[in-house]
Amino acid sequence: xxxxxxxxxxxxxxxxxxxxxxxxxxxxxxxxxxxxxxxxxxxxxxxxxxxxxxxxxxxxxxxxxxxxxxxxxxxxxxxxxxxxxxxxxxxxxxxxxxxxxxxx
Numbered sequence: 359x360x361x362x363x364x365x366x367x368x369x370x371x372x373x374x375x376x377x378x379x380x381x382x383x384x385x386x387x388x389x390x391x392x393x394x395x396x397x398x399x400x401x402x403x404x405x406x407x408x409x410x411x412x413x414x415x416x417x418x419x420x421x422x423x424x425x426x427x428x429x430x431x432x433x434x435x436x437x438x439x440x441x442x443x444x445x446x447x448x449x450x451x452x453x454x455x456x457x458x459x460x461x462x
Contacts, residue, residue: 362388374459382407382443382451393438397457400432405447412440421446 365388370377376395382388384405390412404426409418420426427433435455445451 362391369454376457376459378455378457380451380453380455382445384445384448384450387442387444390440390442392440393435393457395457395459396434396436397455398432399435400454400456401427401429401452402454403450403452404429405445405449405451407451408444408446410442410444412442417441 365380365382365386367379367381368376369379381403382405406420407418408416408420410416443451
């Protein structure tokens with residue numbers, strides 16, 4: 359949360375889960391951050407994005423993919439190493455993420 363508080367709103371947290379509202383407007387770039395825990399993302403808004411490692415190397419560019427999950431869907435998200443995320447599309451990226459801090 360400390361790396362990108364303007365793009366993440368904490369909705370709930372305890373010792374087992376953390377629930378975040380993530381939002382990135384068109385043209386914005388989320389600074390280098392990690393996702394320490396895996397979780398489920400409920401997709402509210404879709405846009406093209408580019409994920410880069412801290413050195414600027416492209417890890418994922420959705421402009422070359424047709425497999426983005428549509429709004430209203432839920433997808434699994436693995437924990438992620440340090441990266442940035444740039445919204446290169448015309449719409450806000452938005453999802454609610456439930457991160458699982460430890461096995462139940």
